[in-house]
Amino acid sequence: MAFKFRAVSALDYYKSFLTWPIEKRNKELISKPPEFWDQLGAVKAFETFKEAYRTVPAYKDFLKKQNIVVDDINMDDFASVPVVSKSNYLTAHSLKDLSWGGNFRNQHVISVSSGSTGEPFFWPRDRLLEQEVDTAYELLLKYGFEVNRHSSLLVVGYSMGMYVAGPFTFASCLRVAENGYPLTIVTPGIDLRETIRVISRLAPQFDQIILAGYPPFIKDILDAGDRAGIPWKQYRVRFIFGAESFTEKWRDHMLTRVRTEDELGSSSNTYGSADSAILGMETPLSIFVRRQTENNRELRKILFGGERVPALFQYNPLFKYFEKLEDNSLVFTSSAGLPLVRYSIGDTGGVITYSDVIEQLRRAGIKIPANMLAKSHKLPFVYLYDRADFTVYLYGVNIYVDNIKDALDVAVMANHFTGKFVMTTTTRRNFDQALTIHLEMSPSIQSSLKLKRLAEKNICETLRERNSEYNRLFQAVGKKAMPRVKLHMNGEKKYFSVGTKQRWKS
DSSP: OOOTTOSSOHHHHHHHHTTSOHHHHHHHHHHSOHHHHHHHHHHHHHHHHHHHHHHOHHHHHHHHHTTOOGGGOOGGGGGGSOOBOTTTTGGGSOHHHHSGGGSOTTEEEEEEEEOTTOOEEEEEEEHHHHHHHHHHHHHIIIIISOTTTSOEEEEEESOOTTOSHHHHHHHHHHHHHTTTOOEEEEOOTTOHHHHHHHHHHHGGGSSEEEEEEOHHHHHHHHHHHHHTTOOGGGSEEEEEEESSOOOHHHHHHHHHHTTOSOTTTSEEEEEEETTTEEEEEOOHHHHHHHHHHHTOHHHHHHHHSSSSOOEEEEOOTTTOEEEEOTTSEEEEEEOSSSOEEEEEEEEEEEEEOHHHHHHHHHHTTOOOOHHHHHHOOOOOEEEEEEESSSEEEETTEEEEHHHHHHHHHSHHHHTTEEEEEEEEEEEOTTSOEEEEEEEEEOTTOOOOHHHHHHHHHHHHHHHHHHOHHHHHHHHHHGGGGSOEEEEEOTTOTTTOOSSSOOOOBO
């Protein structure tokens, strides 16, 4: 691919970009044509591939075992480079060998995450990854929420400790605040009582309240605030969501609760992961596009290739270069933190160029507000469906298949159930989130309220014992975290089949 905008290496441009004043970065994102970012991201991904082979011991070993001759690969061949994953690459090598230069010299922080089995994995962080996240938050806070004009209290409602979302949000927003903004941060995490106490005491002293956290927990904050007499509608409230998606109807409900008239600019959902921090963020433009597709079936098919409305984000291909594979899975290439080349994160979705999105809206007769278009970053879009692994999310907490299997394996449960189940998270009429588990009863067992309560009690106890994140959530929100069990007769075809592989989540 010829890169007509190229003057210096894309890696060099990337490092320079991260050091510019935020005003210059914002101007660059608005003024450069979409093709600039598309092509720059592709070149940087290719350069990352070459540099990783040269200086990352684990990646050199991986390519050697795949019989890849790196010198024979050019830009046009990049899509043929083998995909890496946790199973075939990360867990097969030491953290040092996975790092640039085979050492931790530039890795200053390590976070922890768990995959679909709950097995922890450690993620070293370098300054470049921190600068990427700082950029994302400063652009949102200054140009989205106008923290330069309003004294703001940012309440971090993500789990703290060694997890990713809470500590990263706090650290990055603190660095943003230190750039001279009237921004003050508090970190109650998922402690609801402490969160309400802090907001009740401090909110009247600020122009603006920014709530950052898991979508269902942010709703709990509003609910508890109502009970505590917090006059949400008297404040300028903004939302930063993360860890999971939601419908536009749910967003409208939240915005109505705080009486904001800016339906496009008062909230932003982040696409993030433990693997590589922030991958993309909602923008007023992405929210506008998503809203247009909710009631336009044809536009949904054109943009997303199906009936469902996925989460939709804009992303900077200079930071994370996304590709969609034939099976609709997403891979990305990133040079920050642990270098990752064509890494499969376990998500399904797709990518759309900025130009294609604007053109398809035009063809559909949809007029984009001129002011929004003038301020929009000319970046591509990534859309996201459910995770491809066996994990569901409750308040942003991972609920693993193995946790439920452990609960069903004890004698008091095994006597009543086959061990087959399907778990999902659902939204109630009042917009609360709930963990629902469908259980298959043994052939001779009949459904009863007593059996249902027994299953709920044992699953909850096992989750609290085996899943520390869930236990902390239970301590924070109480009965709202209790699993809701639905009992099914043996062999019910909707959820369970004989002789086929069990589907553990829906």
